[in-house]
Amino acid sequence: MIIVTSAAGHTGSIIVKYLVDKGYPVTATDINPKVADLPGIQDSIVGDLTDLSVQHKVIDAADVLVYIPPLFSAEEALIGKSLIDLAAAKPLQQFVFVSVTHPILSSLLQHIAKRDVEEHLIYTGMSTQLPYTILQPMHYMHNFDPNQVKKTGEYQIFYSLDGRVAYVDPLDVSEVVEKVIADPKKHNKATYELVGTQPYTPKQLVTMFNAYTGLNAKASYISPDQFLDQIGAQDLYFRAGFHQLADSYSQWGLDGNPNVLTMLLGRKPHSFEDYLKRELG
Template identity: 30%
Template sequence: MPEKRKVLAIGAAGHFAGLVLPELAKRGAYVRGFIQKDADREAVLQHGARETAVGDLRDPASVEAALQGMDALFYIAPAFIADEGAVGRQVVDAAVRAGVRRIVFSSVIHPTLGTLVNHREKGPVEEAIFKSNVEYTILQPAMFFQNFAQGWAEVVKSGTYGEPWSAETRFSRVDYRDVAEVAAMALTEDRLLYGTFELCSEGNLNRHDVAALMGKVLGRNIRAGTVDLDKTGGGKDAPPPPIRTMMDWYNHHGLLGSALTLRAILGREPRTLEAYFEELKATDA
């Protein structure tokens, strides 16, 4: 691959692919951001893209057109997109037709979990990449720290952190900024080629542990609560079937991994959840 990598970042306007853009820019990559609407163009350029391509992920022709002239592809699927496996396979096929030489796919921890559609649908995409004969790196991150941001204001207001599954279930988590750093390494260097990497920070916490950590950062007691999905009232507020299935799984099983791989790749300790909560607290100041 040429010294200055040309990378198409799919979902460049999203919360997570958007974190990859500045990491690529730091490494001198030329980034084209794939976006759904032109209104996102300026924000994507400010995050480090040099240009944008507007298209529809479900339209292979627009994806292939955006891939023209690119050396590499970063792909993360939108959360709970319908037919995720089929869409992802189309993206891989488009990359092959466009002559892309490298794909970095942000998958998920434990993609073999057939019970969870958002895990199960990653498997066909990984398989398509393996069959494509292109260079690849597969990233399998744990739950993202960034998922806490949406409910932070309510935690501060109510003094309770609630989720719609058992408070005893333990999870590994990761700051997606660390994942983004690994993705940029994989797109611009060769040392991670043909690797499949489970990416987690240190610690397997249940909700009691998370609430205690929030309380430590906020300097007051935070309770671990439980959200009742049956009280959402149905209709447009009712959780879709994949979400309910996921909640049912989490009532009995966690998603656990090791920080060893992420620590080794970064050459430093991964970001901590406590530090992330400190950042959230600072935004309220």
């Protein structure tokens, strides 16, 4: 059984659908009860991964764990390390950690946590021979919602309109997850950086959107606090992490190299234009 965590989120639900469509038996787990409604799954586990009993339930049910960390959780590093320890003690057939590009960056709280989890996974893999693969996706394309931009005529973003960020299509990440699961020996103890595009500013994203749709949408800056209030995020750690993200993207952006993803896919990664065509028709 393959268990996917954070399965009710954007990335998790896309990975679950991809694996289900490929015929894999999937159990989806999330703190959100809506995870039980994901089509095609064999089972669901609703629970908070900060609860050790929930972690035991997840690991007991798993042969393969696709671990997607919860978003901006103050306990993210503790959750990941505990799951790794339980996975090694079982032992699991395979531990796939969906991390982030450049976890070494100290300007981003969520990167620091993933760096610590990666380190623990590598040490554990060496000491126990727990089979693992680390995937490091770039900023996901679904963070730009073309249907919302089409509806409102505006792309509101919480970092500088000149901040340059690269992207990856979550479908490409899903395809890599499936390839890793299908051949665990080949990908054991590998770390793969998954970058799909060159870096784009919010202005450039909207320019490509307008070129495809014939519309005249605009990119506009809103403060991180405005954005967080709009999505109802009141958790202090979440808000602090988001401020760091906004500051880091504004000052440095985020980018990388698509060679590894191209090699894994055996083709060029999907472009931003490909994503727009798929989402808008």
